Amino acid sequence: MKKGKRIAVGFVISGILICLGLYNLSYKVNHEFPKVSVRQKSDKISHKEAKNRELYITCEVSKTWKEKGRGIGAQCDWTVVNNTKYDVKDWKIKMDMSYDGRIDSIWNVDYTEKGERITYIPRNDVEDMEHIEHGGHRTFGMVVKNEMKWELPNVKNIEIIGYKQLNLLELPAFWVLCLCAMIWLIFVVAYLYSCAKLQKANLRHLLDQEMIFQSIYTFTDFIDAKDTYTRGHSVRVATYAREIAKGLGLPQQDVDNIYYAGLLHDAGKIGIPDAILNKPGKLTEEERQIINAHTTNGVKMLRHFTVIDGIQETALTHHERFDGTGYPNGKKGKMIPLYGRIVCVADSYDAMASDRVYRKHLPEDKILEELRRNSGTQFDPEIVAVMIALIQTGRIKELDMEISAITIDE
Structure with missing residues (x-):
């Protein structure tokens, strides 16, 4: 997750x-258009120079005429050419013009004068004047008059400024x-x-888990129904075992698995005759052998139950002792599977804390005494320490109340 x-x-x-x-x-x-700025010395430019410039301007005097007296008038047509790979917008032209006359009229652009410096700006009311497509040009013109002498304007130091209009797709x-x-x-x-797909698989997994749990729980009821004195025993053992696994810091998968293993640890008792299982007196040796055989019988009954790890080994080994004197195989210490060692402690605690056909339950101090006395012989000391802590902190009583509440609801 x-x-x-x-x-x-x-x-x-x-x-x-x-x-x-x-x-x-x-x-x-x-x-944020990239700025392009080009300078040229005059309004005359060769074809070779023009090819190597991003922007350039040319001027053609289309006609001239005499003014009254000794003056002259002329029409100047300007062309601004865009040689870049991009469209250019918001262009303007600055030029130094040495001239004694005046601009009489002008079209397509506005202008401002500051000494000899004249700045030409495209007019907003002329369609597409501010925008020059790549490979295109724009023209503007003016009429200049010099009423004092026969002389046309001398243009120098031209600067053309524009901003490339980038094409996003390029x-x-x-x-x-x-x-x-x-x-x-x-x-x-x-x-x-x-x-x-995963959600669908998880849902299916949850349904499968619920089906497995319900099947296990139903089978557990059959087991506990064999002995009225131990009714609820499997659920309690499973709950205690799960809490011990948490106390040992085991992974969640092991915590879940050991709960299911605890529910089925006594599966082999289903085949024990009620007369022996509920006998109030001392068992004969033969009867004892039949009781002890519930571990091996449980493995046989659960041999096809392989979907959850630890189920079979727990049924087989939960009566093995840490010192090697248990049954059915006399395994010793860490040779006994962890699930079996945990369920052994949980099973023994519930046996001591529950009324049996042959005796009443033991008080808490006596149970603690028995757990300590058998630590290292019957029980794994590490697991006993966790179980004692659960008893002394009152966690076991909380679990018993939770189990009782579930039982009442059912």
Whole structure:
């Protein structure tokens, strides 16, 4: 679950970064235009020079005429050419013009004068004047008059300034981000599909687990029904064993498995005659052998129950002793499976804490005494320590109350 959340967060963060990248790129394309600035010395430029410039301007004097007296008038037609690979917008032209006359009229642009410096700016009311497509041009013109002498304007130091209007589709970064977005989308779809499949599988798994649990619980009721004095014994042992497993710090899978193993640890008792199982007096040796055989009989009954680990070995080994004197195989110490050692302690505690056909339950101090006395002989000392802690902290009583509440509800 935590891994799934981390993957989901990763998808969200990467998606946000891709969107921010596209937004940032789009913003730059639409608002932060790269500036282009070109200077030329005069309004005359050769064809070779023009090919190597991003922007250039030419001027053609289309006609001239005499003014009254000794003056002159002329019409000057200007052409601004865009040689860049991009459209150019918001262009303007600055030039130094040495001239004694005046601009009589002008079209397609406005102008401002500051000494010899004149700045021409495209007019807003002329369609597409501010915008020059790549490979295109714009023209403007003026009529100049010099009523004092026969002399045309001397133009020098021209600067053409514009801003490249980038095309988003022509930027490599845009396609890289689009590729990232496509890959991201594929991964998101695949992840969502996997999540849906996993959720369906998990639901099926939960249903299977519930079916297994109900089957185990039903079988446990059959086992406990054999002995009215030990009714609920399997549930209590399973609950104690689960709590011990938690105290030992075992993984959750082991905690769950040992609970199921505890429920079925006495499965072999289903085949013991009621007369022997509920006999109030001392058992004969033959009867004792029949009782002890419930461990091996349990393994036989559970031989096909392989879906949960530890079920069979717990049924077989929960009466083995830590010192090797238990049954059925006399295993010793750590040779006894962990589940068997845990259920051995839980089973013995419940036997001491419950009324039996042959005796009443033992008081808590006597149970603690027995657990300590048999630590290292009958019981694994490490497991006994956890069980004693559960008793002394009152956790066992809490568990008993929870079990009683469930029993009442049922």
